[in-house]
Every structure is written in C-alpha cells, then in structure tokens.
Amino acid sequence: MIVLEKVTKKYNDVIPVNNISLQINKGEFFGLLGPNGAGKTTIIRIISSLILPTSGRVLVAGHPVNRNNIDVKSLIGLVPQHNNLESELTVSENLRLHGMLYRMPRKKINERIDELLGFTQLAEKADVQAGKLSGGMKRKLLIARALMHNPSVLLLDEPTVGLDVSSRRVVWDLIKGLHQRGITILLTTHYLEEAEALCSRIALLKNGKLLMSGSLQELKKLVGPIVIEEFKNNKTVLHFYKSQQEALKAASLMGTNIKLRNTRLEDIFVRITEEKSE
Ligand SMILES: Nc1ncnc2c1ncn2[C@@H]1O[C@H](COP(=O)(O)OP(=O)(O)O)[C@@H](O)[C@H]1O
Ligand SMILES: [Mg+2]
Numbered sequence: 001m002i003v004l005e006k007v008t009k010k011y012n013d014v015i016p017v018n019n020i021s022l023q024i025n026k027g028e029f030f031g032l033l034g035p036n037g038a039g040k041t042t043i044i045r046i047i048s049s050l051i052l053p054t055s056g057r058v059l060v061a062g063h064p065v066n067r068n069n070i071d072v073k074s075l076i077g078l079v080p081q082h083n084n085l086e087s088e089l090t091v092s093e094n095l096r097l098h099g100m101l102y103r104m105p106r107k108k109i110n111e112r113i114d115e116l117l118g119f120t121q122l123a124e125k126a127d128v129q130a131g132k133l134s135g136g137m138k139r140k141l142l143i144a145r146a147l148m149h150n151p152s153v154l155l156l157d158e159p160t161v162g163l164d165v166s167s168r169r170v171v172w173d174l175i176k177g178l179h180q181r182g183i184t185i186l187l188t189t190h191y192l193e194e195a196e197a198l199c200s201r202i203a204l205l206k207n208g209k210l211l212m213s214g215s216l217q218e219l220k221k222l223v224g225p226i227v228i229e230e231f232k233n234n235k236t237v238l239h240f241y242k243s244q245q246e247a248l249k250a251a252s253l254m255g256t257n258i259k260l261r262n263t264r265l266e267d268i269f270v271r272i273t274e275e276k277s278e
Pocket of ligand 2: 040041042081157158
C-alpha cells in the first residue's frame with residue numbers, strides 16, 4: 001500500500017531521512033518508532049506529498065507520490081503532529097471545510113459529518129468552537145477530519161503526545177476500531193509502549209536511519225524473548241536469553257539485584273541503539 005524506495009531527505013547538512021526503504025501492506029497497522037528528531041514527521045510529510053524527497057521514490061497504492069498529487073491525496077488521511085484545526089470554527093464546520101476542500105458533494109459531507117461525530121463521540125460538541133475543546137477532543141476531531149474523505153490510508157503523527165492516560169486510551173480505542181474496519185494505518189510515536197499496544201509491524205528509526213523492522217515477535221526473537229535486568233555499579237544492564245531455562249540458569253549465578261521478565265520493545269530499542277553506536 002505504501003512503498004518507500006531508498007528515500008533520502010537533505011536540508012543542507014541535516015539528513016532527517018537517510019536512505020530508507022519500507023513497505024507497508026494493505027490493512028496493516030505499522031508503527032514508525034524513534035526518539036525526537038529521528039525523522040518520523042519528515043517521512044510522514046513525504047508520504048503525504050507535503051514535501052519532496054531529495055532522492056528515492058514513494059508509491060501509495062501504486063501511484064508515485066509527487067508534490068500535491070490529487071490521486072494520492074484522496075487516498076490519504078493525515079493526522080498531523082501539531083493541531084492545525086481552525087480554532088474559531090465549530091467542530092462540524094471544521095469537518096465541513098475539509099469536505100469542501102476535497103470537493104465532496106454537499107449531501108455526502110452532511111452524511112459523513114453525522115457518521116464521524118457519532119464514531120468519535122463528538123456529536124454533543126458539534127457546535128462548539130474547536131479552540132474550546134479539551135486536548136483529547138481536539139485529537140479526536142483531527143482524526144475525524146482526516147477520515148472525512150474516506151481515505152484508504154491513515155497517517156497518524158504522534159497522535160497521543162500531551163494527552164493524559166485516559167484520553168490516550170480513548171484515542172487508542174478509536175484507532176483500533178478503524179484498523180478493525182480495514183483501513184491501513186501508519187502511526188509514528190516515540191512511546192514504545194504505544195507501538196507495542198497497537199502495531200503489528202514496527203520499524204525503529206534513529207537519526208534518519210532505519211535500525212530494524214519486523215513484527216514484535218520477530219524483533220523479540222532476534223534479541224531474545226527473556227531479559228534479566230541487573231543493577232550493578234549504579235547502572236542497569238540488560239542481559240537477553242533465548243529461553244526461560246537459560247535465563248534462570250544465568251540468574252542463579254548473579255547477585256540479588258536482578259529482575260527477570262519478558263522482553264519489551266523498550267529493551268530491544270536500547271539494545272539496538274547500543275549496538276549501532278558501538
Ligand atoms: N525544514 C527543515 N529544515 C532543516 N532541518 C529540518 C527541517 N525539518 C526537519 N528538520 C530536522 O530533521 C530532523 C528530523 O526531524 P523530524 O522529522 O521532525 O523528526 P521527528 O518527527 O522524528 O521528531 C530534526 O533534526 C529536525 O531539526
Ligand atoms: Mg515529529
């Protein structure tokens with residue numbers, strides 16, 4: 001559904017995206033993970049044709065992505081990292097405006113507004129100015145807006161940054177529901193537990209480079225599914241093992257400051273970034 005072939009973006013001496021190749025399949029829930037400055041937003045902007053890559057090629061549903069390509073634009077729904085709602089306009093006016101920009105027929109716009117306000121549980125707020133909504137509701141409205149023109153791909157750029165725990169869960173459930181309906185999702189996040197909770201396949205990004213990609217199981221298998229956290233010399237060290245037995249055997253030879261548990265995505269990230277900087 002989305003293909004990146006050796007995509008690079010350069011700004012003078014900054015290279016936010018460095019030779020990235022990726023494939024995201026139809027119906028997949030794909031997570032692009034990395035710390036701040038890794039290049040996530042730049043990749044999202046390239047896929048949504050807001051900026052052009054310096055080199056390489058991007059395809060969406062087989063269409064090459066050029067600047068402001070209308071075919072591609074209609075396939076993609078974008079939830080940007082920073083709220084760009086029209087704060088003076090009401091919730092439903094924000095949705096209507098988007099429908100008009102995408103040249104949807106008036107009847108379709110009205111139907112879609114009703115449907116999406118129901119889906120996001122914003123119907124009660126239909127006539128409230130967007131600027132007066134809570135952070136969680138603004139996020140829901142951004143998602144509803146991205147869905148107005150019925151895209152086949154949804155790009156979500158750090159959709160839960162700045163939200164409290166319960167609003168974050170509400171947004172997660174909304175996105176899960178969309179995935180269940182068959183939409184292809186590309187989500188970026190620097191919260192590893194978010195990718196772990198939602199995504200079926202993941203790519204780890206740092207300094208514009210792709211460190212590793214695969215399903216969570218594949219990544220865990222690669223480093224070892226069991227981990228021992230050892231606190232030694234004022235530092236936590238991670239040891240990875242292929243099986244519980246192997247880990248228990250090793251644990252019996254260690255001190256008491258240890259914790260044995262299943263490997264988490266966070267551990268994999270720490271391991272991989274250490275490896276790459278060695
Ligand atoms: N227009 C630009 N000009 C110069 N540098 C940029 C520009 N856009 C992004 N960058 C740099 O590229 C890097 C990656 O940015 P970004 O894609 O926003 O990362 P992320 O979304 O993962 O936090 C950062 O170091 C950022 O400062
Ligand atoms: Mg970003």
